[in-house]
Amino acid sequence: MENVVLTVHLILALLLVGIVLLQRSEGGGLGMGGGGNNMAGRSATTALQKLTWLLAAAFIVTSLTLTILAARGADSGSVIDQIGAEQPAGAPAELPAGSDLLPPAPTDAPLAPPPADAPATPPAASE
Numbered sequence: 001m002e003n004v005v006l007t008v009h010l011i012l013a014l015l016l017v018g019i020v021l022l023q024r025s026e027g028g029g030l031g032m033g034g035g036g037n038n039m040a041g042r043s044a045t046t047a048l049q050k051l052t053w054l055l056a057a058a059f060i061v062t063s064l065t066l067t068i069l070a071a072r073g074a075d076s077g078s079v080i081d082q083i084g085a086e087q088p089a090g091a092p093a094e095l096p097a098g099s100d101l102l103p104p105a106p107t108d109a110p111l112a113p114p115p116a117d118a119p120a121t122p123p124a125a126s127e
Contacts, residue, residue, distance in 0.1 A: 002069045009062040016055045023048050 023046075 002066070002073075005062055005065050005069065009059070009066060012055055012059045012062060016052070016059055019048060019052050019055060023052070
């Protein structure tokens with residue numbers, strides 16, 4: 001069902017773009033142009049304008065339908081609830097995406113912090 005609505009939605013989007021591009025440009029944008037000497041400033045509605053409104057209404061209906069279908073198929077918990085969930089103690093931590101691209105840690109790095117009575121600077125290495 002969702003695939004059919006999505007396919008109709010994509011076809012409507014392409015038709016809507018095509019119909020809008022076919023219309024005559026009035027210039028000025030946001031209804032500021034138009035010309036004509038009539039006092040009302042309204043022109044007759046053409047077939048292309050009616051078709052544009054029809055396609056736009058159908059596009060909105062399919063958008064709302066896809067939203068409802070997606071919400072119905074989703075889990076009941078929110079993403080915030082999933083972030084706050086703690087892992088069990090025995091579960092291994094998941095590696096973040098792309099962590100295999102990180103360089104390996106240096107092998108001479110200390111595994112534990114130095115003791116409290118150790119000097120603050122490391123001794124100079126002789127080569």
